[in-house]
Amino acid sequence: MPGLHTDSVEHKAIRESVAGIVSRYGPEYFLERGRTGGGIEELWKDLGASGLLGVHLPEEYGGGGGGMAEAVVVVEELAAHGMPLLIWVISPAICGSILAHHASDDMKRRWLPDLADGSKKMAFGLTEPDAGSNAHNVKTTARRTESGWTISGAKYYISAIDQSDAVLLVTRDAQLSTPEKSLLSLFVVPTGSPGLSFQQIDTSIVSPDRQFTVFLDDVQVGEEALIGVTGNGLRQVFDGLNPERILVGALCSGIGRYAIGKAVDYAKQRQVWSTPIGAHQGIAHPLAESHIAVELGRLATVRSAELFDAGESAGEAANIAKFAASEAALKALDQAIQTHGGNGLAHEYGLSELWFVTRLMRSAPVSREMVLNFVAQTSLGLPRSY
Numbered sequence: 522m523p524g525l526h527t528d529s530v531e532h533k534a535i536r537e538s539v540a541g542i543v544s545r546y547g548p549e550y551f552l553e554r555g556r557t558g559g560g561i562e563e564l565w566k567d568l569g570a571s572g573l574l575g576v577h578l579p580e581e582y583g584g585g586g587g588g589m590a591e592a593v594v595v596v597e598e599l600a601a602h603g604m605p606l607l608i609w610v611i612s613p614a615i616c617g618s619i620l621a622h623h624a625s626d627d628m629k630r631r632w633l634p635d636l637a638d639g640s641k642k643m644a645f646g647l648t649e650p651d652a653g654s655n656a657h658n659v660k661t662t663a664r665r666t667e668s669g670w671t672i673s674g675a676k677y678y679i680s681a682i683d684q685s686d687a688v689l690l691v692t693r694d695a696q697l698s699t700p701e702k703s704l705l706s707l708f709v710v711p712t713g714s715p716g717l718s719f720q721q722i723d724t725s726i727v728s729p730d731r732q733f734t735v736f737l738d739d740v741q742v743g744e745e746a747l748i749g750v751t752g753n754g755l756r757q758v759f760d761g762l763n764p765e766r767i768l769v770g771a772l773c774s775g776i777g778r779y780a781i782g783k784a785v786d787y788a789k790q791r792q793v794w795s796t797p798i799g800a801h802q803g804i805a806h807p808l809a810e811s812h813i814a815v816e817l818g819r820l821a822t823v824r825s826a827e828l829f830d831a832g833e834s835a836g837e838a839a840n841i842a843k844f845a846a847s848e849a850a851l852k853a854l855d856q857a858i859q860t861h862g863g864n865g866l867a868h869e870y871g872l873s874e875l876w877f878v879t880r881l882m883r884s885a886p887v888s889r890e891m892v893l894n895f896v897a898q899t900s901l902g903l904p905r906s907y
């Protein structure tokens with residue numbers, strides 16, 4: 522399907538490399554693993570071995586030396602083959618980007634090559650029961666000890682910690698914070714640390730990546746666990762949140778392409794009256810509209826990645842991309858299900874089971890309301906309600 526966006530020669534090669542790998546697995550592999558809770562270790566290993574997990578990470582630490590623009594191609598193409606991999610957005614993207622920007626040379630050497638080749642994964646722990654949209658309300662606390670820190674608190678909805686070697690934790694610094702203002706510090710905490718435990722949260726999402734409540738009960742970490750500077754965590758975490766938004770834009774663009782592609786194929790061959798159903802404007806026009814919205818979301822995503830890579834302020838563009846692409850994907854998927862009639866709900870057609878993972882993107886990682894707040898306040902200069 523031609524679109525508004527054309528790839529550079531380099532991006533085309535990355536896209537073909539992703540397509541070559543994932544077509545050996547197929548969307549049914551992702552859904553079956555999602556349904557049964559099986560992992561996707563073989564696929565993850567293949568992607569890592571082909572350099573497709575670390576395209577955006579620095580070459581000196583095992584990455585491909587590219588930027589968000591290259592990560593967008595990988596994540597979009599995976600999802601366009603029916604594989605929206607949340608763990609890609611979390612481990613190499615959010616955690617990898619924060620480490621690449623702020624970690625010491627030692628920590629980068631310890632983690633980035635393994636995140637890039639897929640041999641290790643890192644979960645991201647920001648959200649808490651009372652700190653979702655309001656990340657300033659983080660209560661998990663890091664207290665100085667003689668040899669490092671002790672961390673206590675709880676994190677909520679932490680994806681894929683069960684398959685991760687460590688979690689990048691956002692904590693409140695006990696010494697630097699005041700009752701009025703929390704200053705945050707970031708740590709890399711091994712998931713096997715004494716005092717760290719987790720419990721699955723059951724959701725309707727069909728994905729190999731599950732969510733967990735994480736309990737931190739006086740978890741001891743050494744000096745080497747700190748990322749960057751104590752109390753500077755909010756600024757540091759933002760170097761992971763823009764990539765997260767940009768890549769959610771990419772993931773949703775891919776889901777949109779996947780859904781429309783399947784709907785178009787079906788609409789061309791399914792005949793109920795004298796013509797294929799795709800000839801009825803009731804089927805054709807909503808698909809055409811979905812294609813327009815998905816392409817606009819893709820353009821916004823690509824543009825936000827370009828701004829991020831150029832070191833420009835990318836917050837507004839990343840929020841717009843995330844919003845546009847996630848709304849477009851959800852509409853496209855719904856229309857693809859509708860185009861398939863009853864078959865839209867059959868597992869065989871690989872659509873309806875993607876519903877909740879796509880619907881998730883309206884609520885997380887940043888909800889549509891918080892994106893609208895950002896645009897209202899930052900782009901339009903309107904007053905805040907909170």
Ligand SMILES: Cc1cc2nc3c(=O)[nH]c(=O)nc-3n(C[C@H](O)[C@H](O)[C@H](O)COP(=O)(O)OP(=O)(O)OC[C@H]3O[C@@H](n4cnc5c(N)ncnc54)[C@H](O)[C@@H]3O)c2cc1C
Nearest residue numbers: 645646647648653654655678679680885886888890891907
């Ligand atoms: C499947 C899944 C995976 C996740 N993975 C991770 C992860 O790996 N790591 C992690 O740290 N977090 C993760 N999260 C958490 C996610 O980032 C939060 O769910 C999200 O930020 C929203 O926070 P909340 O759920 O606490 O909603 P709340 O903050 O309680 O918001 C509830 C509703 O109120 C609205 N609202 C709140 N404040 C305002 C306002 N000022 N104006 C208008 N509306 C408002 C919100 O938009 C939302 O609709 C995950 C969540 C899910 C569901």
